[in-house]
Every structure is written in structure tokens, then in C-alpha cells.
Amino acid sequence: MRAGLYVHIPFCRRKCFYCDFPAFSGRRPGAVFRYVQALRREIQMVAEALSGGDYPAGRSGPERAGALAGEPGREPARAFSSVYFGGGTPTYLDTDQLITLLETIRETLPLEEDAEITVEANPDPATLTPEKLQALASCGVNRLSLGAQSWQNHHLRALGRDHTAEQTEEAAAKARAAGFANLNLDLMYALPGQTLGEWQRTLERALALSPEHISAYSLIYEEGTPFHRWLQGGRIRPVDEEEERAMYDLAYALLPQAGLEPYEISNFARPGYESRHNLLYWQYENWWGVGVGAHSHFANRRWRNWTTLDRYEAAVAQGILPVAESIELSLEDEMVEMILMGLRLAQGLDGGAFHERFGVTLDEVYGPIIDRLVDGGFLARTAGGGLRLTGEGRPVGNAIFAEFLDPVPVFRRNGSATRPVLRGGFR
Ligand code: SF4
Structure with a gap:
């Protein structure tokens, strides 16, 4: 990490x-x-x-x-x-x-x-x-x-x-x-x-x-x-x-x-x-942003600082971290974000890192979608269960990314493990 x-x-x-x-x-x-x-x-x-x-x-x-x-x-x-x-x-x-x-x-x-x-x-x-x-x-x-x-x-x-x-x-x-x-x-x-x-x-x-x-x-x-x-x-x-x-x-x-x-x-x-x-x-790791309007992503939380100098400086003067809004990401949020970011890379999304983070493979979650996009020539499988955009897929990357947004399988945290609970209609 x-x-x-x-x-x-x-x-x-x-x-x-x-x-x-x-x-x-x-x-x-x-x-x-x-x-x-x-x-x-x-x-x-x-x-x-x-x-x-x-x-x-x-x-x-x-x-x-x-x-x-x-x-x-x-x-x-x-x-x-x-x-x-x-x-x-x-x-x-x-x-x-x-x-x-x-x-x-x-x-x-x-x-x-x-x-x-x-x-x-x-x-x-x-x-x-x-x-x-x-x-x-x-x-x-x-x-x-x-x-x-x-x-x-x-x-x-x-x-x-x-x-x-x-x-x-x-x-x-x-x-x-x-x-x-x-x-x-x-x-x-x-x-x-x-x-x-x-x-x-x-x-x-x-x-x-x-x-x-x-x-x-x-x-x-x-x-x-x-x-x-x-x-x-x-x-x-x-x-x-x-x-x-x-x-x-x-x-x-x-x-x-x-x-x-x-x-x-x-x-x-x-x-x-x-x-x-x-x-x-x-690679969907962690970053802490300081300053006006800075965004942060740490563990399963994402937050944003105040975007005006006045509010930012007033919060800091009171000894308060100048956080304007913060959300705890669900497992679905994290999966989608990790996929969207990872597919931007030429080497693609690291299947091992996905498995390590969520306890399931990409195919267990998105199997039918992946099969369809691989058959269409837009995605290629990589060693270790990963995925990358092909030359065909890269120019239409946004359309490919959208395929992973909906439907989204629902996961629940169960201690440090994860357990898939799929919405009806998926698979
Ligand atoms: S105005 Fe915006 S784009 Fe222009 S130099 Fe400043 S930050 Fe960069």
C-alpha cells in the first residue's frame, strides 16, 4: 500500500x-x-x-x-x-x-x-x-x-x-x-x-x-x-x-x-x-491532498477541502481539518473506481491487486461483461487475471468504462473478507 x-x-x-x-x-x-x-x-x-x-x-x-x-x-x-x-x-x-x-x-x-x-x-x-x-x-x-x-x-x-x-x-x-x-x-x-x-x-x-x-x-x-x-x-x-x-x-x-x-x-x-x-x-492507492479544493483518497474514504480561501483559512485557524465533504466508499464504489482508473493504464488493471483488495476475482464480479468486451476486441486479458484496453478499445474508453457502472454487483464487508451478493438480473 x-x-x-x-x-x-x-x-x-x-x-x-x-x-x-x-x-x-x-x-x-x-x-x-x-x-x-x-x-x-x-x-x-x-x-x-x-x-x-x-x-x-x-x-x-x-x-x-x-x-x-x-x-x-x-x-x-x-x-x-x-x-x-x-x-x-x-x-x-x-x-x-x-x-x-x-x-x-x-x-x-x-x-x-x-x-x-x-x-x-x-x-x-x-x-x-x-x-x-x-x-x-x-x-x-x-x-x-x-x-x-x-x-x-x-x-x-x-x-x-x-x-x-x-x-x-x-x-x-x-x-x-x-x-x-x-x-x-x-x-x-x-x-x-x-x-x-x-x-x-x-x-x-x-x-x-x-x-x-x-x-x-x-x-x-x-x-x-x-x-x-x-x-x-x-x-x-x-x-x-x-x-x-x-x-x-x-x-x-x-x-x-x-x-x-x-x-x-x-x-x-x-x-x-x-x-x-x-x-x-x-493504481487506486492513497493520496492526501492539502490546500484549497484538494481531494483525498485514503483507505475506503474520499474527501474534498473547502474551495474558497476564506472558508479554508477559517477552518485551519480553528484547528479543524478544512474538509468540506467526505464520503465512505462502498465496496461497489471502490471496485468501479479501481476498474475505471486501472483501465486507463497501458499495462491495464492488475487482477492480483483487485483480488487482494476485494477477495474476489474480476471475473467473479464482472464475468459476462468482460467476456462480451473481450469477444468484441475492446478488452484483452492479461497475466494474473487482469484486463487492459486494446487499440480498438482505447479511443472508445469512456463507453467501455460505462459498461462497468451498471449493473453493479453489491458486495458487503464481512470482517476483512468480502461476500458477493448479486442484484437480480445480473448473471
Ligand atoms: S489558470 Fe488554470 S490552467 Fe491557467 S495556469 Fe492557472 S491553473 Fe493552469
């Missing part, structure tokens, strides 16, 4: 037009200072919770976490194997603030010696200076994730990004000079008006920087964002499905040729450089 720590820094110089993350623009230094102080206090509260102490739990938050423990019969994690500073723009903080947070984590929480420590950054030189990069590298940050997104400046402007393609190249050079040997570039495709040729140039220019990892996501028009409004109002037109599929296929053709293998639907890495932190999500 492994666990990661996610640290949310909710500040950006300005808000991108497609962004629905908890990220605030134009905050003054005083507000940023207060937030960093609150974050340090929350990290201390997490340490207290993990050491088994009782703590107030928000409205319905977790009551007792135990020593990084999970469920009866499961091996507890000894320490966090990864730390991920995400945002927002973590490098919006000044160097001293970032180092203070890193020191607080190291002094307060159990961290594996070789933990992967990632910081997300925007390429704009106002927030990413050579001095900051050098300080981060010398404090043990060993992975940098740059939000490059596109190599066409007109697309960057249209997205509301506050950097240019040239600044992305300069940022990558600064990161290498500071000693970062593990560099990720985030890219986006299916942008309004984007051509296949432009996407190809973006991929080629990104590869010219020899990154160890690339994340390539299609643009999503999230409700509540300017992009969603503009789409509804006809001001922007999405690329059509065929074009989007061609862009996806192009990434799958070009990136492996350059040594970056797809290990998750949208993520490519040189062997050994897969994101250890993100693998925790896809």
Missing part, C-alpha cells in the same frame, strides 16, 4: 479561459503569505491525524486515520512515496515560501528517502527564474512539470495563457541548467481552429527538448468557464471528432518513435520516468 501527498497552490498570474481548477488571479502578497501559513498548519494537522490522534473532522470528515493505515488486513504504508505541488501555479510563490513548505513537509511527515517530488510551473519568466529553479533542485525537488500546452503563440493567446512558446523553450533550458533530469511537458490538442499540422509541429518542438515525460490532453469545455460560454454562444467552434481522433493518433505515432511510450491514455514517458505520483491515482 503506497501513499502520496498533493499540495495545492491556488494562485495564477491570470486565469486561463478554459480553466475550472481552484485557481485565483491577482492575489496580493499578504493573501499569499496567509495561505502559506494556513497550508503549513494543515500539514501539521495531517501529521497529527496520521499519528493516530483524534481530530475534528469538518462536517462529516474522517474520524481517525491511523498510522498511514487503511483497512484491516492491508499492509500500512510507512511513508509518503511522492509529493506533488500542483495548482494553480506553484511557482507563483516566492522561493522562500516554496522552501518553507518543503521543509515543513520534511520535518512533519514521513517521506521516503527517494520520494518523487514534483513541482508544476508555468514557463513565464516572471514566476520561473533560474534562482528559483536552482533552489528547488537543491531542496530535493526532482521533477518539474511545465505547462507548455502549444507551440503556436496565437493558440496560447486564445487559451489565455501568459507565456509564449519561446518562453517554454527558455524555461526548459533553465530547468536543465538547474539540474532537473526529469522534465514533463503538458500539451493540449483539439484547440479551436487548431490544424493537424499545428499539432504535429507542437509535438515535434516539444520532442526537440528531449523531455522525459509528456502529458497530452484534449481540450475540455468545462462548465462555468469562458470557453464553455463562448462555445454555447457560437463564438468558438470545437474541432470535429474525426480531427480530434487524428490528433490523438498522431501523438500515439510520434511520441513512441522518440522513445516516449504511452503508459496511460494521455501520458507518455521514457522507461523509468512514469509519474510515480500519478500512478498512485491510476
Whole structure:
């Protein structure tokens, strides 16, 4: 059983037009200072919770976490194997603030010696200076994730990004000079008006920087964002499905040729450089998120922090974990979530891990559905009773995932064992 720590820094110089993350623009230094102080206090509260102490739990938050423990019969994690500073723009903080947070984590929480420590950054030189990069590298940050997104400046402007393609190249050079040997570039495709040729140039220019990892996501028009409004109002037109599929296929053709293998639907890495932190999500392990709007999943519980600075800071000031809502997952919830996450991986869902967690095999629960999808060529069986999407299944992954949602067999906990009780009509 492994666990990661996610640290949310909710500040950006300005808000991108497609962004629905908890990220605030134009905050003054005083507000940023207060937030960093609150974050340090929350990290201390997490340490207290993990050491088994009782703590107030928000409205319905977790009551007792135990020593990084999970469920009866499961091996507890000894320490966090990864730390991920995400945002927002973590490098919006000044160097001293970032180092203070890193020191607080190291002094307060159990961290594996070789933990992967990632910081997300925007390429704009106002927030990413050579001095900051050098300080981060010398404090043990060993992975940098740059939000490059596109190599066409007109697309960057249209997205509301506050950097240019040239600044992305300069940022990558600064990161290498500071000693970062593990560099990720985030890219986006299916942008309004984007051509296949432009996407190809973006991929080629990104590869010219020899990154160890690339994340390539299609643009999503999230409700509540300017992009969603503009789409509804006809001001922007999405690329059509065929074009989007061609862009996806192009990434799958070009990136492996350059040594970056797809290990998750949208993520490519040189062997050994897969994101250890993100693998925790896809392998359905544990993560504790601190900061505004951060999500957590520990054992059979999932919770979310307050999404406004005021409520978040008020809770922390009272010595209360800033949990806005929390649910205890049923066994059905956990099974579905583990399947949906695991099938995103190229190696697929680990049948042994599923059996170890639930005491039953995938086939015992989903036999007829699996048989049908395997016969249709969308899923393949893997060694150890696991499953993976095939080349046919990957582009229609969402439809495949939906097959596992309904009907759902009902399981009940019975001590540390599980006992299947199937709803009528299934099997
Ligand atoms: S930089 Fe990232 S977090 Fe900040 S506004 Fe843009 S997309 Fe959102």
C-alpha cells in the first residue's frame, strides 16, 4: 500500500479561459503569505491525524486515520512515496515560501528517502527564474512539470495563457541548467481552429527538448468557464471528432518513435520516468491532498477541502481539518473506481491487486461483461487475471468504462473478507 501527498497552490498570474481548477488571479502578497501559513498548519494537522490522534473532522470528515493505515488486513504504508505541488501555479510563490513548505513537509511527515517530488510551473519568466529553479533542485525537488500546452503563440493567446512558446523553450533550458533530469511537458490538442499540422509541429518542438515525460490532453469545455460560454454562444467552434481522433493518433505515432511510450491514455514517458505520483491515482492507492479544493483518497474514504480561501483559512485557524465533504466508499464504489482508473493504464488493471483488495476475482464480479468486451476486441486479458484496453478499445474508453457502472454487483464487508451478493438480473 503506497501513499502520496498533493499540495495545492491556488494562485495564477491570470486565469486561463478554459480553466475550472481552484485557481485565483491577482492575489496580493499578504493573501499569499496567509495561505502559506494556513497550508503549513494543515500539514501539521495531517501529521497529527496520521499519528493516530483524534481530530475534528469538518462536517462529516474522517474520524481517525491511523498510522498511514487503511483497512484491516492491508499492509500500512510507512511513508509518503511522492509529493506533488500542483495548482494553480506553484511557482507563483516566492522561493522562500516554496522552501518553507518543503521543509515543513520534511520535518512533519514521513517521506521516503527517494520520494518523487514534483513541482508544476508555468514557463513565464516572471514566476520561473533560474534562482528559483536552482533552489528547488537543491531542496530535493526532482521533477518539474511545465505547462507548455502549444507551440503556436496565437493558440496560447486564445487559451489565455501568459507565456509564449519561446518562453517554454527558455524555461526548459533553465530547468536543465538547474539540474532537473526529469522534465514533463503538458500539451493540449483539439484547440479551436487548431490544424493537424499545428499539432504535429507542437509535438515535434516539444520532442526537440528531449523531455522525459509528456502529458497530452484534449481540450475540455468545462462548465462555468469562458470557453464553455463562448462555445454555447457560437463564438468558438470545437474541432470535429474525426480531427480530434487524428490528433490523438498522431501523438500515439510520434511520441513512441522518440522513445516516449504511452503508459496511460494521455501520458507518455521514457522507461523509468512514469509519474510515480500519478500512478498512485491510476493504481487506486492513497493520496492526501492539502490546500484549497484538494481531494483525498485514503483507505475506503474520499474527501474534498473547502474551495474558497476564506472558508479554508477559517477552518485551519480553528484547528479543524478544512474538509468540506467526505464520503465512505462502498465496496461497489471502490471496485468501479479501481476498474475505471486501472483501465486507463497501458499495462491495464492488475487482477492480483483487485483480488487482494476485494477477495474476489474480476471475473467473479464482472464475468459476462468482460467476456462480451473481450469477444468484441475492446478488452484483452492479461497475466494474473487482469484486463487492459486494446487499440480498438482505447479511443472508445469512456463507453467501455460505462459498461462497468451498471449493473453493479453489491458486495458487503464481512470482517476483512468480502461476500458477493448479486442484484437480480445480473448473471
Ligand atoms: S495556469 Fe493552469 S491553473 Fe492557472 S489558470 Fe491557467 S490552467 Fe488554470
